[in-house]
Amino acid sequence: MEVVLLEDVKALGKKGQIVKVSDGYGRNFILTKKLGIEATPKNLNDLKLQKANEAKIAAEHLAAAKDLAKHLEDKSITLSIKAGEGGKAFGSVSSKEIAKAIKDQLNLDIDKKKLVLPEPIKTFGTHEVPIKLHKEVTGKLAVKVVEA
Template sequence: MKIVLLQDVKSLGKAGTLVEVSEGYARNFLLPKKLGAAATAENLNTLKLKQANEAKIAAEQLAEAKALAAKIEAGSVTVHIKGGENGKTYGSVSTKELAEAVKEQLGLELDKKKIALAEPIKNFGSYETVVKLHRDVQATLKVNVTEAK
């Protein structure tokens, strides 16, 4: 019996795939638990429309991420932090502070979890950090750390 999976099933596959299973397995397990639906023309058409819609949404998200990456790479952010002697800072610059600086200076909403610092910024100077916007899109954010007065 052919079944369209509505949810991920560990031994069969991911949601939205068409699988061939025994009638008993479909009738006694997949259908009652709403893990799958019979592969009728209506269900196959619904599946096709759903996949097309998901592909369209994914393409839109990718385009938005690329546009945001271009804006991030075009600008730079300056962060002011208290410092001591020899160019050392009191504490370090966090991703939260970087996200707030991007919002203030560039006017872009950025989640602090998307900013990837290779190591904590503990000195004054210029740095480049990676911002992961999408699984296929990364941007480089230029950060200048200066002493607060």
């Protein structure tokens, strides 16, 4: 019996795969627990259409991420932090503050987890902050840190 898996099944296959199983295993386990459906021509066609739809949506997300990365290239945000003795920065700028500044200054909602900041910014000046917009797209944003 051939079944199309609706979920990942350990030691059998991943979601969307067509696998050959024994009749009893298919009827008594896979079909009853809704882990898969029988591989009929209608179900195979539905699976093909679903995969095409998922590929189209993934391509749209990738294009949107590329557009946003291009939009962010020439943009910059300004943050101010207190200066200590001798013009040294008192404190630092974290990804949370940068995300809030992006929302306030550029009207873009970017999650702080997407900002690739290995450590907080502790110096004045302009810094390039990479933003992971998609698994294949990384944009850059200029962050100017000035004295308060």
